[in-house]
Amino acid sequence: MAATEQPLRRARTRRAAEAAGPVPAAPRSTVPADPNAVIQLRGVSKIYDHATGAGLKQATFSITPGEFVFLVGQSGSGKSTLMRLLLKELEPSAGSIIVAGRDLGELTRKKVPYYRRNVGVVFQDFKLLPNRTVYDNVAYALQVTGHSRKDIRAKVPDVLRLTGLSTRLHNYPDQLSGGEQQRVSVARAFVNHPPLLLADEPTGNLDPETSIGIMQLLYRINRAGTTVVVATHDSAMVDRMRRRVIELNDGLVVRDEQAGAYTARDENTAEFGALMRGEPAPAPKRMADLGPDELFDDAFRDDGRTTR
Ligand SMILES: Nc1ncnc2c1ncn2[C@@H]1O[C@H](COP(=O)(O)OP(=O)(O)OP(=O)(O)O)[C@@H](O)[C@H]1O
Ligand SMILES: [Mg+2]
Numbered sequence: 001m002a003a004t005e006q007p008l009r010r011a012r013t014r015r016a017a018e019a020a021g022p023v024p025a026a027p028r029s030t031v032p033a034d035p036n037a038v039i040q041l042r043g044v045s046k047i048y049d050h051a052t053g054a055g056l057k058q059a060t061f062s063i064t065p066g067e068f069v070f071l072v073g074q075s076g077s078g079k080s081t082l083m084r085l086l087l088k089e090l091e092p093s094a095g096s097i098i099v100a101g102r103d104l105g106e107l108t109r110k111k112v113p114y115y116r117r118n119v120g121v122v123f124q125d126f127k128l129l130p131n132r133t134v135y136d137n138v139a140y141a142l143q144v145t146g147h148s149r150k151d152i153r154a155k156v157p158d159v160l161r162l163t164g165l166s167t168r169l170h171n172y173p174d175q176l177s178g179g180e181q182q183r184v185s186v187a188r189a190f191v192n193h194p195p196l197l198l199a200d201e202p203t204g205n206l207d208p209e210t211s212i213g214i215m216q217l218l219y220r221i222n223r224a225g226t227t228v229v230v231a232t233h234d235s236a237m238v239d240r241m242r243r244r245v246i247e248l249n250d251g252l253v254v255r256d257e258q259a260g261a262y263t264a265r266d267e268n269t270a271e272f273g274a275l276m277r278g279e280p281a282p283a284p285k286r287m288a289d290l291g292p293d294e295l296f297d298d299a300f301r302d303d304g305r306t307t308r
Helices: 004-019 079-086 109-116 134-141 149-161 178-190 208-223 235-241 269-279
Strands: 037-050 051-064 068-072 094-099 117-121 196-200 229-230 244-249 253-259
Touching: 037 079, 051 079, 051 253, 068 079, 068 208, 068 235, 079 094, 079 178, 079 196, 079 229, 117 178, 134 149, 134 178, 149 178, 178 196, 178 208, 208 229, 208 235, 208 269
Parallel strands: 068 229, 068 244, 117 196, 196 229
Antiparallel strands: 037 051, 037 094, 244 253
16 A cells, blocks of 8 residues: 555544544443343444444343343344344444443453453354364364363363264264364354353354254253353244344334243253254153153254154
């Protein structure tokens, strides 16, 4: 770039910003704190710049511990913006985000990595380390959070067994199918047993049947107590799952449908799978007929796929 171009560009950007008016300071929200929430957004807006407009506009809602929430909306509606705000990869232009009682705006830069240890993240494109094995990809998540070698040796095989990957420990990501790669990334997100798991389009690159397997994993993780927030385009899947749905449209929350009373009952994983496929639920088994795996309702049996 020519030496004169940089200041020119800066002046142009400044003039454009001045013409567009001042970026609003982040005003404190008047929404009262919700002591029962694990996540609370209070009047949260994110304005990237005046040319592209707002990524999120005045979002206010609470998510309680143990909820499973879908975030839906067209491309560009603000789903990833919201996820990145929750991860503190972005700062809101207005409002505040409170996670587990702590205002993310007050977290110092030094504390951010500690905060992120409590949040499992799954992405559409898996984001695995290509030159590390399945085992090492998951172990790495524990290494960087300071776990002992003994702890790592105990936890990694466990979570890989639970996600049906025991036979793939020594494979590299490019030797796995898309669904297997996503299971590695779910294993990596869950190995720390975080209280909160965020998944941004986790099934965006997968076929419908493989997607169901991934959603079953997330469902099981949720049933084990983790609050799960999933951003997705897949409206058919969302409709079938009958969980809470927050819909964004051009940065605005346009729908927040609590899961209906009919979802209050916990499905077992087989019932959940049937629900996802739009099939009638299998007849419930009597306790005495269940094998040990089923007694634990272990969705992650190590047969390469999740329980039906
Ligand atoms: N880094 C950025 N700089 C400027 N504008 C951005 C940036 N990231 C997102 N935007 C804008 O913010 C809006 C919301 O984008 P976002 O990525 O949150 O949407 P999304 O709902 O995740 O879309 P998709 O379904 O395609 O992933 C869009 O108009 C987008 O162009
Ligand atoms: Mg997105």
